[in-house]
Amino acid sequence: MRSFLHGSSFSQVLSTACLGHVMIAFPAANTLYLASIVLGFCLGAQLSLYFTIISELCGLKYYATLQSLGGFASPLGSYLLNVRVTGHLYDRVARRQHTGDGEFVKGELKCMGKDCFRISFLVMSTVSVxxxxxxxxxxxxxxxxxxxxxxxxxxxCSQAKEAECEVPCT
Known part of the structure; x- marks a missing residue:
């Protein structure tokens, strides 16, 4: 029953993270603070549940290897979502804002306003869903x-050991 609860909790955490991303994508007064708190709690909960689910589904025989691979998933996902997806979408919105003048600051295209990262947060929300x-x-x-x-x-097995019976426990 433990993994059922962990899987259900993990789904709830990801759903809550989706709401946090949507709150940032469509900001209102003081929602950035609330969304940051929600996403911070969700990140902490995801990391703790992730390794518990790995140990329950895959066992403990290769836990160190699986934990290392699980730990590698976070930076890989961060790289793909932050550098590749968000960077590309930011540049696209910045080019759309400055179609005529092409305003560059220190060799980089500059984007102004809340639309710069809206699509990126919607993509992260979709990934969470x-x-x-x-x-x-x-x-x-x-x-x-x-x-x-x-x-x-x-x-x-433990009762057999106590009774000193020869029951294979493996």
């Missing part, structure tokens, strides 16, 4: 497994 949907699918697929008593084998 897709991740939330995938997490829900994972939760539904593992619900049957975690509804069983998966610890009965370990309880049987």
């Amino acid at each position: 897709v991740g939330s949907f995938i997490s829900l699918i994972l939760t539904l697929r593992t619900r049957k497994f975690y509804s069983q008593d998966i610890y009965s084998r370990f309880n049987t």
